[in-house]
Amino acid sequence: DTGVSQDPRHKIxxxxxxxxxxxDPISEHNRLYWYRQTLGQGPEFLTYFQNxxxxxxxxxxxxxxxxxxxxxxxxxxxxxxxxxxxSAMYLCASSPLKIKEKLFFGSGTQLSVL
Amino acid sequence: xxKTTQPPSMDCAEGRAxxxxxxxxxxxxxxxxxxxxxxxxxxxxxxxxxxxNNETNEMASLIITEDRKSSTxxxxxxxLRDTAVYxxxxxxxxxxxxxxxxxxxx
Numbered sequence: 001d002t003g004v005s006q007d008p009r010h011k012i013x014x015x016x017x018x019x020x021x022x023x024d025p026i027s028e029h030n031r032l033y034w035y036r037q038t039l040g041q042g043p044e045f046l047t048y049f050q051n052x053x054x055x056x057x058x059x060x061x062x063x064x065x066x067x068x069x070x071x072x073x074x075x076x077x078x079x080x081x082x083x084x085x086x087s088a089m090y091l092c093a094s095s096p097l098k099i100k101e102k103l104f105f106g107s108g109t110q111l112s113v114l
Numbered sequence: 115x116x117k118t119t120q121p122p123s124m125d126c127a128e129g130r131a132x133x134x135x136x137x138x139x140x141x142x143x144x145x146x147x148x149x150x151x152x153x154x155x156x157x158x159x160x161x162x163x164x165x166x167n168n169e170t171n172e173m174a175s176l177i178i179t180e181d182r183k184s185s186t187x188x189x190x191x192x193x194l195r196d197t198a199v200y201x202x203x204x205x206x207x208x209x210x211x212x213x214x215x216x217x218x219x220x
Contacts, residue, residue, distance in 0.1 A: 004157075033208075042201060042210030043158060058208075091157050101148055101206055105157030 004106035006092050012112045013082055020078045021109045025094030032075050033103065034067055035091040036060065043091055049075060050097070082113045118202045123215045126196075132189040134214050136202030139183040145205030147178060149187045151198040158201065158210070161187065192218045 005024045013019050025032045031050050035043035046065070047057045051072035061067075064082075069075040079086055089110050093103040119137040126132040138147065146165050150158040162169055162176045164185070169176045175188040189196050201213040 035210075040212075042152075042199070042212050044210075045208035048208070056208075093157070101146060101203070102160055102163065103150070103158070104160065107155075108157050 004092055004094055004104050006090075006106035006109050008109055009107065010110045010112075012114065014114050015082060015084060017082055018078065018080045019082055019111065020076055021090055021092075021111075023075045023077070023092030023106060025074070025092070026104055027073075028096065029094035029104070030072075030097040031095045031100055032069055033093040033095070034075070034077050035093065037089045037091060037108070038087075046077075079111075082111075084113050087111055087113045118204055118211060120200075120202055120211070120214045122212065123217070125217050125219060126189075126192045128194060128218055128220050129191055132192040132196065132216060132218070134187040134189075134200050134202075134216065135184065136187070137184045138202070138204045141182050141204050143182075147176065147182075147185050148203040149174070149176065150201045150203065150210070151196075152201070152213070153195075153198045161200075192216075194218050194220065 007022045033048040034046040037043045045058050046061050047067050049069040052069050064080045067077045089108040091105055091108045093105040095103050146163050148163040149161040152158040161173050162171055164176045164178050178185045197218045199213040199215050201210045
């Protein structure tokens with residue numbers, strides 16, 4: 001296993017369309033996180049899972065955003081009715097349960113909403 | 115979660131030590147200090163973490179003051195590839211703040 005992988009690397013969509021991103025964490029990691037990052041800012045937390053349970057969601061996660069981790073392995077982040085303000089890098093990270101603050105990040109999905 | 119304060123930017127000459135400070139005056143007794151860095155267009159990368167003792171690994175050293183209210187990340191011989199944004203995180207802080215943008219110059 002070489003690390004956290006995210007797909008796609010880049011996504012261009014038109015305003016109002018739905019988009020879905022996938023994250024495959026490091027296989028033995030129980031925790032999976034989603035972050036959003038805009039230019040000049042650090043990563044902002046969106047949500048995290050422990051196994052298949054979604055344990056925390058940020059207020060940034062509006063009702064247009066939904067994340068799933070159905071079998072406690074990969075996760076998907078869906079954005080419905082995209083807006084231009086959703087343009088950002090979406091980062092996924094995973095961590096082992098014993099050292100939950102030691103995050104391993106993927107390379108991210110860059111979303112551009114036109 | 116404890117809040118951290120870092121300078122927005124720093125410069126360092128190639129080959130010299132880069133010392134990146136972080137203030138975390140509200141840290142709790144059982145909260146670890148974590149450092150990450152982010153090179154342009156990549157996800158953040160874990161560097162090192164510590165509780166109260168100084169730590170060293172192949173990437174960097176972490177010096178934590180005795181009162182644990184501040185720490186310093188040391189890159190002993192900075193290279194151009196160390197140019198990145200460095201984030202100091204305390205405890206289970208899920209947001210990264212703006213970090214310190216380190217520029218290593220030839």
